[in-house]
Amino acid sequence: MTRSREYNSWLKLRSRCQSPSDPKYADYGGRGIRVCAAWDASFEAFLADMGTKPTPAATIDRIDVDGPYAPENCRWASPKEQARNKRNHRLVNHGGRSMPLSEACELAGVNYRSALYRLNRGKPWAALPAPPQADGGEG
Numbered sequence: 001m002t003r004s005r006e007y008n009s010w011l012k013l014r015s016r017c018q019s020p021s022d023p024k025y026a027d028y029g030g031r032g033i034r035v036c037a038a039w040d041a042s043f044e045a046f047l048a049d050m051g052t053k054p055t056p057a058a059t060i061d062r063i064d065v066d067g068p069y070a071p072e073n074c075r076w077a078s079p080k081e082q083a084r085n086k087r088n089h090r091l092v093n094h095g096g097r098s099m100p101l102s103e104a105c106e107l108a109g110v111n112y113r114s115a116l117y118r119l120n121r122g123k124p125w126a127a128l129p130a131p132p133q134a135d136g137g138e139g
Contacts, residue, residue: 009053010039010046013035014035017034018035033069036068039070049074058078059076059077060074060076061076061077061082065085065086089101090119092104093125093126094108094125101115101119101125
């Protein structure tokens with residue numbers, strides 16, 4: 001499986017955590033992100049824990065962005081899930097739970113760029129206007 005996507009993911013995660021010459025090292029190994037001993041020692045252990053990618057676009061994602069590459073902290077994620085699980089995303093409280101702004105905008109039907117613009121200017125999430133409702137009475 002040395003030419004598989006899973007093997008490539010395993011090689012890359014180890015490199016960004018362990019090789020100071022890797023361009024992404026500063027964001028991973030340089031800030032303390034490690035690979036569990038079993039995965040570091042064996043691609044077979046990694047594959048047994050993670051399985052094959054569910055889709056070609058799936059990437060390895062750490063659920064806790066400050067935690068290690070380990071079975072209990074990793075999943076195969078879609079690009080959308082991966083984008084919402086970053087250290088630099090904006091969190092808001094929506095529907096009683098904390099979530100990334102992009103997810104809250106999607107659920108609320110609010111334009112992301114407009115919401116971000118207003119939040120960056122000090123407006124709280126709760127003060128953003130709701131999208132217009134189609135009531136069928138006008139037109």
